[in-house]
Amino acid sequence: SQSEEKMIEYLDELEFLAYTAGGQVLKRFTQKLEKPNPKTFIGTGKMEDVAAYVEQHEVGTVIFDDELTPAQQKNIERLLRCKIVDRTYLILDIFAQRAQTSYARTQVELAQYEYLLPRLVGLWTHLERQRGGIGMRGPGETEIETDRRIVRDRISLLKKKILTIDKQMATQRGNRGALVRVALVGYTNVGKSTLMNTLSKSEVFAENKLFATLDTTVRKVVIGNLPFLLSDTVGFIRKLPTQLVDSFKSTLDEVREADLLLHVVDISHPQFEDHIASVNQILDEIKSADKPVLMVFNKIDAYQPEAYDEEDLMIERTMAHYSLDEWKQTWMARTNGDSIFISALNKDNFETFRKKVYERVREIHVTRFPYNS
Numbered sequence: 004s005q006s007e008e009k010m011i012e013y014l015d016e017l018e019f020l021a022y023t024a025g026g027q028v029l030k031r032f033t034q035k036l037e038k039p040n041p042k043t044f045i046g047t048g049k050m051e052d053v054a055a056y057v058e059q060h061e062v063g064t065v066i067f068d069d070e071l072t073p074a075q076q077k078n079i080e081r082l083l084r085c086k087i088v089d090r091t092y093l094i095l096d097i098f099a100q101r102a103q104t105s106y107a108r109t110q111v112e113l114a115q116y117e118y119l120l121p122r123l124v125g126l127w128t129h130l131e132r133q134r135g136g137i138g139m140r141g142p143g144e145t146e147i148e149t150d151r152r153i154v155r156d157r158i159s160l161l162k163k164k165i166l167t168i169d170k171q172m173a174t175q176r177g178n179r180g181a182l183v184r185v186a187l188v189g190y191t192n193v194g195k196s197t198l199m200n201t202l203s204k205s206e207v208f209a210e211n212k213l214f215a216t217l218d219t220t221v222r223k224v225v226i227g228n229l230p231f232l233l234s235d236t237v238g239f240i241r242k243l244p245t246q247l248v249d250s251f252k253s254t255l256d257e258v259r260e261a262d263l264l265l266h267v268v269d270i271s272h273p274q275f276e277d278h279i280a281s282v283n284q285i286l287d288e289i290k291s292a293d294k295p296v297l298m299v300f301n302k303i304d305a306y307q308p309e310a311y312d313e314e315d316l317m318i319e320r321t322m323a324h325y326s327l328d329e330w331k332q333t334w335m336a337r338t339n340g341d342s343i344f345i346s347a348l349n350k351d352n353f354e355t356f357r358k359k360v361y362e363r364v365r366e367i368h369v370t371r372f373p374y375n376s
């Protein structure tokens with residue numbers, strides 16, 4: 004069914020995240036529940052299956068594709084007796100590994116502490132119980148309180164540090180003058196860095212892993228004598244931890260202050276429509292949903308229309324069964340004609356793309372410098 008297909012694709016993504024974090028996935032478990040079990044997220048029977056597998060294969064870590072409540076995490080840890088990682092933790096971990104500048108590191112650290120704070124409660128009581136032993140009393144409430152105070156102090160310190168850098172960055176942005184600002188946005192791994200490289204002929208790190216880009220890169224690009232600023236920012240992802248959205252506020256300011264967004268989509272990805280929705284949702288959260296957008300459908304070289312299914316011929320044809328040309332037409336109509344289909348890798352249709360960006364930037368430029376045009 005469709006929901007099963009979705010579940011598989013969500014787990015594909017989770018596996019890719021795990022791989023990006025340096026892990027190797029041994030087995031996947033899925034379960035259909037009306038809503039997550041409030042105590043253990045998954046049901047009792049499924050938990051027994053997982054526990055048996057963990058024990059048999061000496062699994063070190065079990066990852067859940069959602070954010071677990073502190074209580075759930077504690078309960079599951081007790082049942083499975085291995086490291087329990089949820090989606091938020093995994094994403095934070097990848098961000099921590101990839102943060103290059105001190106600003107990005109500070110932002111990630113803040114997000115990590117905010118994630119940790121509500122989880123400090125009873126963390127030690129649980130360890131104590133696992134160790135067992137008479138007279139082995141873990142740290143009491145006072146020590147937990149001390150830990151929480153240390154974390155809270157750290158959080159307010161990091162917030163102050165970020166505030167200072169935010170001010171500096173705002174000044175820097177202010178100093179860039181009236182140049183038109185274009186921001187690349189899109190789901191993670193869609194080809195934003197590759198596009199940035201091709202447009203600005205620079206060498207931005209591009210690789211087939213999630214979140215290769217953490218910090219914002221801003222480059223001056225000139226097309227046909229028209230200069231503008233192009234920024235590449237952190238990739239968006241489904242269920243991006245809210246702590247990250249908050250702490251990357253300033254990075255996302257680049258998007259918020261842009262005059263034009265290039266929303267890059269990987270059309271070779273089976274979930275690309277979900278990706279568009281996730282990106283739009285985050286744009287909405289950072290109050291940038293009503294900005295002018297050019298939809299850039301990338302990776303047309305890798306696009307594979309699904310084969311016709313005999314049975315499907317009886318039903319209405321779904322998007323997946325369109326040929327690339329038919330499919331382009333439907334999306335051009337949907338996005339008011341403001342879309343382009345390219346391959347950043349092979350440079351297919353790249354000149355048309357550059358021309359389109361030029362036209363859009365020029366429209367804005369003309370309103371800003373009416374006498375020079």
Ligand code: GDP
Binds near residue numbers: 197238346
């Ligand atoms: P970002 O995370 O959005 O910045 O994506 P990257 O620019 O790092 O690209 C992610 C992966 O997609 C890399 O392995 C790129 O080589 C690959 N890629 C980018 N553009 C294309 C394209 O047009 N076609 C194909 N097949 N792969 C592409």
